[in-house]
Amino acid sequence: MAQQITQxxxxxxxQYRWKELGLLILPCSILLLLxxxxxxxxxxxxxxxxxxxxxxxxxxxxxxxxxxxxxILVVHFILxxxxxxxxxxxxxxxSLLSGLGVVMxxxxxxxxPPRVGPIPNLxxxxxxxVLVGLAIxxxxxxxxxxxxxxxxxxxxxxLFCFAVLxxxxxxxxxxxxxxxxxxxxLNFGPxxxxxxxxxxxxxxxxxxxxxxxxxxxxxxxxxxxGPLRLPPLxxxxxxxxxxxxxxxxxxxxxELGLALLIYSLFLCMTYVATGKKSYVLVSLGxxxxxxxxxxxxxxxxxxxxxxxxxxxxxxAHLTPAEDKFALGSGNQVYQGxxxxxxxxxxxxGFGLGLPARVPVVDSDMAFTAYAEEFGLVGLFAIIGIYLxxxxxxxxxxxxxxxxFSKLLAAGLTSVFALQTLIIxxxxxxxxxxxxxxxxxxxxxxxxxMANFIIVxxxxxxxxxxxxxxxxxx
Amino acid sequence: MQLPxxxxxxxxxxxVLLYLFLMQVVxxxxxxxxxxAAIGDNPDAARIAQSFGHLIVVDSGPSxxxxxxxxxxxxxxxxxxxxxxxxxxxxxxxxxxEHSRLSFRNGVWYVQDAGSVNGTYVNNQPAREPIPxxxxxxxxxxxxxxxxxx
Numbered sequence: 001m002a003q004q005i006t007q008x009x010x011x012x013x014x015q016y017r018w019k020e021l022g023l024l025i026l027p028c029s030i031l032l033l034l035x036x037x038x039x040x041x042x043x044x045x046x047x048x049x050x051x052x053x054x055x056x057x058x059x060x061x062x063x064x065x066x067x068x069x070x071x072i073l074v075v076h077f078i079l080x081x082x083x084x085x086x087x088x089x090x091x092x093x094x095s096l097l098s099g100l101g102v103v104m105x106x107x108x109x110x111x112x113p114p115r116v117g118p119i120p121n122l123x124x125x126x127x128x129x130v131l132v133g134l135a136i137x138x139x140x141x142x143x144x145x146x147x148x149x150x151x152x153x154x155x156x157x158x159l160f161c162f163a164v165l166x167x168x169x170x171x172x173x174x175x176x177x178x179x180x181x182x183x184x185x186l187n188f189g190p191x192x193x194x195x196x197x198x199x200x201x202x203x204x205x206x207x208x209x210x211x212x213x214x215x216x217x218x219x220x221x222x223x224x225x226g227p228l229r230l231p232p233l234x235x236x237x238x239x240x241x242x243x244x245x246x247x248x249x250x251x252x253x254x255e256l257g258l259a260l261l262i263y264s265l266f267l268c269m270t271y272v273a274t275g276k277k278s279y280v281l282v283s284l285g286x287x288x289x290x291x292x293x294x295x296x297x298x299x300x301x302x303x304x305x306x307x308x309x310x311x312x313x314x315x316a317h318l319t320p321a322e323d324k325f326a327l328g329s330g331n332q333v334y335q336g337x338x339x340x341x342x343x344x345x346x347x348x349g350f351g352l353g354l355p356a357r358v359p360v361v362d363s364d365m366a367f368t369a370y371a372e373e374f375g376l377v378g379l380f381a382i383i384g385i386y387l388x389x390x391x392x393x394x395x396x397x398x399x400x401x402x403x404f405s406k407l408l409a410a411g412l413t414s415v416f417a418l419q420t421l422i423i424x425x426x427x428x429x430x431x432x433x434x435x436x437x438x439x440x441x442x443x444x445x446x447x448x449m450a451n452f453i454i455v456x457x458x459x460x461x462x463x464x465x466x467x468x469x470x471x472x473x
Numbered sequence: 474m475q476l477p478x479x480x481x482x483x484x485x486x487x488x489v490l491l492y493l494f495l496m497q498v499v500x501x502x503x504x505x506x507x508x509x510a511a512i513g514d515n516p517d518a519a520r521i522a523q524s525f526g527h528l529i530v531v532d533s534g535p536s537x538x539x540x541x542x543x544x545x546x547x548x549x550x551x552x553x554x555x556x557x558x559x560x561x562x563x564x565x566x567x568x569x570x571e572h573s574r575l576s577f578r579n580g581v582w583y584v585q586d587a588g589s590v591n592g593t594y595v596n597n598q599p600a601r602e603p604i605p606x607x608x609x610x611x612x613x614x615x616x617x618x619x620x621x622x623x
Contacts, residue, residue: 019501026494030487037483040476089501096494146602148588213570216556349484374487381491388498399509401550402587403558403571468576468603 017080020088024076027096028069034103034350035065041351064106064127068099075134079459083141085466086459087396093389094455097440098130098448100370100382103350105443108369111356122362122443129445133452140456147461151404154209158238161202161245164195169252196249196258196436197450200415203242203262204269208407210238211273215403242266250294256304257434260422261415263287268414273407304432307333312429332359333429336368340428347375364435366442367427382441383424390417396462401469405461412454525549525577526608527622528561534616536565545619551575552587553614567591567615573600575612582606582621591615 039061072095079086106123119125144150150157243266250259263283270279294301307330310322318326326334335358343353355361355369371379393413400406419436426433437447525547533539545561552559556570569589576583583603586593593600594613606612612619 023494023497023501026490026497030490030494033483033487033490037480037487040480040483089498089505092494093498151588216570346484346488349480350487352480377488378491381488381495384495388495388502391502402552402574404588470578 015084017076017084017088020076020079020091023089023092024072024095027092027099028072030096031065031068031099031103032062034100035062035106037349038103038107038351064102064124065099068102068127068130071131071134072099075138078138083459083463085470086141086463087392089392090389090455090459090462093385093392094440094452097382097385097389098133101441101443101448102127102130104366104369104373104441105362107351107373108356108362112362113356119362125445126443126448129448132445133448136449137452137456137459140453141460141463144457144460147405147408147457147464148402150205150408151209151212154206155238157202157206157209158241161199161206161242164199164202165245165249168195168255169248173252194444194446196255197446199258200261200265200419201412201450201453203245203265204411204415205408206238206242207266207269208404208411211269211407212404215273239266247290250290251298255435256301256432257422257426257436260434261418261436264418265411265415268418269407269411272410272414301432303329304434306330308429308432310334310429312337332365333427333433335359336365336427337429339368340371343372343375345376347371347373347378349373362443363437364423364433364442365427366438367424370441371427386417386420386439393417393458396458396465399469400461400465405465409458409461412457416451416454526582528612528619529622530617531611531620532618534567534618536563536567536617538565539563539617547575547577549577554587554589563614563617565615565617568617569615573612573614575606576603584612589615 072091076091079091102123105126109119109122112118112122243263246259246262246266249255249262267280267283270283271277291301295305306325310325310330310333312326312334339353339355339358342348347353350373353369353372355372358365358368361369370382374382390413393409393416397406397409397413400409416439420439422431422434423436423438423442425431437444439451440448527547528545530539530541530543533541548560551561552571552574553561553563553568554570554572555562555564555568559571569587569591571587572589572591573593574585574587576585582605584593584595584600584606585603586600592615595604595606596611597613598604606621608622610621612621
């Protein structure tokens with residue numbers, strides 16, 4: 001007994017998450033540095049000397065960020081006590097991203113032009129959401145003792161997805177006549193619930209559970225349709241139902257981003273589960289066909305694509321029609337590109353640019369604000385952080401012990417990666433701009449909570465598989 | 474000192490710190506990858522994996538596919554089920570496609586149900602969470618009873 005206790009004690013020191021603690025130092029100092037810079041700029045009207053730095057309320061101003069760092073450390077200690085074997089790289093990466101989000105919202109809030117803003121407490125709101133998100137992340141880890149539990153109720157998740165989308169569908173049908181894209185927001189008291197954020201997690205869980213059960217049947221195929229082999233109808237049914245959700249959100253709810261997200265997630269996960277390229281090729285063909293039909297039928301899709309086709313680099317020789325477009329419906333992306341371009345390579349410096357000119361800069365176009373103030377260099381670093389998170393996610397998937405956990409981790413990572421890709425490409429005019437938020441960096445409680453749930457599930461899976469492989473100590 | 478110079482220094486410091494952090498993460502990840510690669514390459518680990526134990530069918534219940542006395546070899550991580558990915562495949566209607574998991578850690582077998590319909594039991598105790606099992610214990614997978622031997 002005594003020996004066991006000493007073994008546990010030495011294990012506790014040896015197994016302390018030193019790597020995570022070490023990786024947390026730099027993000028914390030980066031955030032403190034940014035906040036200091038912001039305070040210096042805000043407090044100095046005299047922009048040539050440092051005279052008035054002496055009466056800076058430096059500690060007061062730093063309190064939000066210090067609070068954030070304290071919260072991250074608390075999470076770190078809780079992970080140390082309960083989930084010692086969970087992945088050690090994810091938390092530092094995620095905390096740097098969400099910290100950047102908080103600092104950027106603090107900076108953007110007061111500058112947002114009238115009609116929407118100024119919102120002086122945008123930063124503290126974001127901070128509260130991040131804290132709630134961290135709590136939810138830990139909550140997810142505590143609740144999900146057994147990951148297999150999720151797969152047992154997969155059809156419940158399917159219903160959940162559908163129920164969550166239903167109000168938007170009804171709203172979409174009611175307003176079918178006008179071509180504006182809707183924003184699916186449910187008002188529950190003070191909470192503006194954006195169901196699509198939680199929908200995507202439900203979709204991933206359902207797909208993972210469903211593919212886990214039917215992987216062999218799907219990989220073998222049943223019916224022959226020319227060179228194609230289709231699975232039997234009983235297995236095809238839920239799959240088609242899921243795709244119809246994507247289609248509904250595309251045609252009726254008019255939310256292009258969500259449709260893109262669900263459809264590409266479907267492609268990724270079927271490929272991961274079956275390893276057959278034919279599914280991917282056929283689905284891509286179907287996607288192009290549907291996209292073309294949607295393009296010719298729906299006004300809002302045409303508007304979105306018009307933005308992609310527009311070339312602002314030739315701004316000196318714009319025709320009057322193009323000029324009108326740049327100031328009208330293409331204004332958001334056009335302003336965003338101008339903002340990115342003015343950042344240059346090193347950026348204008350945090351707090352020194354004018355990113356708030358871009359409409360909806362705090363959520364949809366948040367990426368351009370980072371691009372302007374941190375420059376190309378900072379942009380590469382941010383994309384690098386996203387890539388590392390994705391790498392970690394797939395690694396957790398590769399190390400997981402059972403197929404369902406593997407599929408779930410791979411799916412959640414794909415959805416995270418796809419979301420980042422779709423919105424950043426949209427901001428940079430490479431894809432049609434859609435209304436899905438940039439994970440962790442843009443304003444909005446729903447996105448932050450949903451992404452922290454994703455991280456919570458990933459951490460839990462990595463903890464479970466490590467414990468199963470090596471034992472608890 | 475001039476404020477613009479001070480701000481420029483802060484800006485450059487920010488970029489340097491950001492990239493230092495990225496480098497630190499990449500180093501941590503590569504070290505991690507190398508460690509797992511080393512474990513995978515170790516030939517000793519593969520040799521040890523040979524001698525784990527067996528499951529011997531005691532009672533096959535209504536099944537005609539397995540007969541009492543049949544012997545299955547165990548690996549450190551063994552999965553039992555109907556699907557082709559399992560270590561031990563039993564294509565019986567009462568066995569789920571992924572039925573149960575057995576893993577050998579620190580000299581003890583742990584038996585866990587993998588979300589099956591008919592359940593996994595160790596000495597008639599349902600194994601929803603991993604249950605430790607010793608040589609001689611009866612492991613019931615669906616209606617088939619196995620005896621665990623070392």
